[in-house]
Amino acid sequence: MEKLLRDKKALLLFVFPTFLIFTTIIILPIFFSLYYSTLKWDGFSQGVFVGINNYKNLFMANTDGFPRSVLNSFILAVVSVCIQLPLALFLALVLSRGIKGERFFRTVYFIPVIISTVVIGQLCMKIFDPDYGIVNVILKAIGLGSLQRMWLADPKTALGAVFAAMLWQYVGYHMLLMYASAKSISTDIFEAATIDGASEARIAFSITIPLMKPILRVCVIFAVVGSFKAFDLIFVMTGGGPLHSTDVPTTLMYNTIFNRSQYGYGSAMAIFIIVECLVCTVLIQKAFGKDIEY
Amino acid sequence: MKSFAKIGSVFLAVSLVAGLSACSPASSSANPASASNQKVTLTFWNNYTNDPQHIMADTITEWNTKNPNIQINASATENNAYKLKIKTAIAAGNAPDIIYTWAGGFTQPFVQANKILALDSYLNDGTKDKMLTGALTNITYDGKVYGLTYNQQAGALYCNTQLFDKNGVKIPTTFDELLAAVKTFKSKGVTAMTVGEKDEWPGMWYFDMIALRETGAQMSLDALNKKASYNQAPFADAAGKLQDLVKAGAFSANVLSETRDQSVAEFTQGKIPMYFSGNFDASMIDASSLKGHVTAVKFPTITGSKGVDTEYLGGGADALAVSANSKYKDQAVQAIKFLAATYSSRMYLSGGGLPEWKYDDIDESKIDPLSKQIMSTIVQGSTGSVPAWDLYLTGNDAQTHYDLVQSLFGNQITPQQFAEQMQSKVNGNS
Numbered sequence: 001m002e003k004l005l006r007d008k009k010a011l012l013l014f015v016f017p018t019f020l021i022f023t024t025i026i027i028l029p030i031f032f033s034l035y036y037s038t039l040k041w042d043g044f045s046q047g048v049f050v051g052i053n054n055y056k057n058l059f060m061a062n063t064d065g066f067p068r069s070v071l072n073s074f075i076l077a078v079v080s081v082c083i084q085l086p087l088a089l090f091l092a093l094v095l096s097r098g099i100k101g102e103r104f105f106r107t108v109y110f111i112p113v114i115i116s117t118v119v120i121g122q123l124c125m126k127i128f129d130p131d132y133g134i135v136n137v138i139l140k141a142i143g144l145g146s147l148q149r150m151w152l153a154d155p156k157t158a159l160g161a162v163f164a165a166m167l168w169q170y171v172g173y174h175m176l177l178m179y180a181s182a183k184s185i186s187t188d189i190f191e192a193a194t195i196d197g198a199s200e201a202r203i204a205f206s207i208t209i210p211l212m213k214p215i216l217r218v219c220v221i222f223a224v225v226g227s228f229k230a231f232d233l234i235f236v237m238t239g240g241g242p243l244h245s246t247d248v249p250t251t252l253m254y255n256t257i258f259n260r261s262q263y264g265y266g267s268a269m270a271i272f273i274i275v276e277c278l279v280c281t282v283l284i285q286k287a288f289g290k291d292i293e294y
Numbered sequence: 295m296k297s298f299a300k301i302g303s304v305f306l307a308v309s310l311v312a313g314l315s316a317c318s319p320a321s322s323s324a325n326p327a328s329a330s331n332q333k334v335t336l337t338f339w340n341n342y343t344n345d346p347q348h349i350m351a352d353t354i355t356e357w358n359t360k361n362p363n364i365q366i367n368a369s370a371t372e373n374n375a376y377k378l379k380i381k382t383a384i385a386a387g388n389a390p391d392i393i394y395t396w397a398g399g400f401t402q403p404f405v406q407a408n409k410i411l412a413l414d415s416y417l418n419d420g421t422k423d424k425m426l427t428g429a430l431t432n433i434t435y436d437g438k439v440y441g442l443t444y445n446q447q448a449g450a451l452y453c454n455t456q457l458f459d460k461n462g463v464k465i466p467t468t469f470d471e472l473l474a475a476v477k478t479f480k481s482k483g484v485t486a487m488t489v490g491e492k493d494e495w496p497g498m499w500y501f502d503m504i505a506l507r508e509t510g511a512q513m514s515l516d517a518l519n520k521k522a523s524y525n526q527a528p529f530a531d532a533a534g535k536l537q538d539l540v541k542a543g544a545f546s547a548n549v550l551s552e553t554r555d556q557s558v559a560e561f562t563q564g565k566i567p568m569y570f571s572g573n574f575d576a577s578m579i580d581a582s583s584l585k586g587h588v589t590a591v592k593f594p595t596i597t598g599s600k601g602v603d604t605e606y607l608g609g610g611a612d613a614l615a616v617s618a619n620s621k622y623k624d625q626a627v628q629a630i631k632f633l634a635a636t637y638s639s640r641m642y643l644s645g646g647g648l649p650e651w652k653y654d655d656i657d658e659s660k661i662d663p664l665s666k667q668i669m670s671t672i673v674q675g676s677t678g679s680v681p682a683w684d685l686y687l688t689g690n691d692a693q694t695h696y697d698l699v700q701s702l703f704g705n706q707i708t709p710q711q712f713a714e715q716m717q718s719k720v721n722g723n724s
Binding site for chain 1: 553688700
């Protein structure tokens with residue numbers, strides 16, 4: 001095996017097909033998009049080169065609400081990191097300490113990740129339905145009828161309703177990553193800490209969480225980048241509406257390219273999303289610093 | 295490792311050979327039919343992938359059996375993909391002989407690029423006499439006819455007579471009566487109208503209809519053709535009228551998150567007394583338990599405005615055209631004359647569309663009742679029509695129009711802003 005791995009030709013032979021596929025379906029299209037983003041192009045006729053005009057239109061003299069959609073995606077990122085991840089961490093820590101029914105709860109929390117997004121979208125649309133949706137029904141039943149809303153039809157509440165569904169969907173995913181990481185910590189350390197008289201909370205904050213740092217970093221990156229490129233659930237539940245209140249850059253991009261036939265301008269949005277994700281990934285990597293080892 | 299390389303090279307060689315043979319020019323295409331008995335195959339692309347599909351297929355089979363020398367080879371693509379496919383093919387000069395298209399703004403760019411055959415010289419054999427008056431209006435550009443329409447749309451106000459009788463409301467004929475009816479229903483706890491505004495286009499039907507009543511057909515058409523401004527009082531008034539309906543509580547508060555399917559369902563479940571939409575919903579309503587309790591009437595007129603009740607939202611929509619690059623132009627025109635005339639009657643019979651061709655030979659009793667009512671009260675004897683605006687406006691412009699109408703439903707803009715933005719964003723942007 002080692003001999004094989006040292007053979008450069010063999011390496012090339014094995015890596016080449018994947019490299020080829022990766023390049024043609026991921027790297028090349030990015031460069032194509034970069035080129036398209038400099039055109040004023042309807043997708044059919046000859047495109048006209050307009051330089052960086054499309055990028056200017058994204059933020060200066062903008063008419064389609066792109067800055068607002070970016071703001072929405074930032075709100076989603078902040079909410080994910082501040083609510084979703086702590087919740088996932090809490091669940092992971094509790095489960096990893098071997099409570100009763102550990103496997104059962106682990107499976108239950110992970111179920112939303114397995115269900116198709118379209119199914120979740122349909123479920124949530126029913127949950128938020130103003131007439132028979134469970135949210136309004138419960139509010140009414142407990143005497144809080146004044147809090148009932150047209151959740152998905154009201155531009156003021158639609159964003160919150162969609163985000164709630166998204167947070168719920170991925171808690172289990174982050175929980176599982178963190179749980180696996182917490183489980184991989186040697187039990188010797190915990191035993192030693194217990195003998196020294198450390199409380200459960202103390203163990204969590206001084207031992208488990210610091211040792212989980214690599215996976216926490218991965219989770220933060222996934223949460224932030226995932227928020228920037230979130231599309232499916234929003235598209236199913238509201239399609240960016242009502243009145244563009246739930247638009248994020250991806251839904252706006254879809255609308256721009258496929259409904260408005262503005263391929264060039266839409267490509268500029270795509271490039272913006274790619275750059276945004278790359279920059280944030282690098283920044284988060286830097287912010288976390290070096291890993292701790294005991 | 296050596297065996298790896300060997301297998302690899304053999305594989306490469308095989309794939310190369312396969313690639314070569316695949317790329318070699320296909321058997322040189324047949325010459326244009328010079329002799330009449332030479333067999334000709336016409337290609338025909340359409341978007342009939344769902345329901346009226348069998349009508350399309352049966353008609354083509356019938357033609358192919360009758361005309362062994364002119365065979366039609368049809369292929370259907372899903373609606374949205376079809377729009378993309380046909381635009382690309384026409385731009386690249388690979389259009390099929392027979393093209394399914396939409397009259398109005400969709401076909402215009404193809405005509406301007408000289409990709410579509412002008413049919414005028416073919417139509418003086420009595421074909422025009424077989425068609426209904428105005429059937430070719432939307433497919434005529436610069437005085438020339440570029441296609442044969444076979445299906446038209448017409449907007450109708452569907453009224454649930456049970457709910458009207460129960461609540462003691464008269465079916466409105468003027469806009470003031472409509473507003474009064476909305477308020478009466480509202481006071482009895484009934485939401486008067488429904489629209490699936492999450493899908494955006496259904497709300498556009500309401501606005502475009504009110505605009506037609508405010509402006510009259512000519513001004514609406516002029517604005518759509520960029521010959522007149524949207525920033526005129528009648529358009530702003532129309533936007534104001536729509537907002538009056540919204541503010542009077544004509545629609546459910548949930549209107550912005552309802553889809554078109556949900557809104558039709560609410561109507562067919564008998565919860566909603568009024569629904570303005572196209573004739574394409576007629577067969578769905580007749581298939582529901584409401585059958586016989588729904589009447590399709592003209593949209594109310596607005597007192598003191600230019601619009602009259604003999605104008606309707608709709609007109610020729612589906613059309614067949616012949617590619618200017620077709621090798622068999624004569625045969626293709628011959629075929630679309632048969633296809634368009636036959637579809638026209640058959641779709642009318644099934645409730646799938648309103649005819650563009652004279653239909654004296656079909657059995658009246660077998661026609662879908664609501665379609666028949668729309669045909670006799672709204673379309674026949676009409677003095678003008680304006681298609682739903684998204685037939686004229688394309689791509690970006692249509693989407694801008696949808697968005698602005700949705701903003702009216704959401705009370706986000708004033709009627710005046712609506713008129714100004716329609717002008718600056720749609721007509722000002724060329």
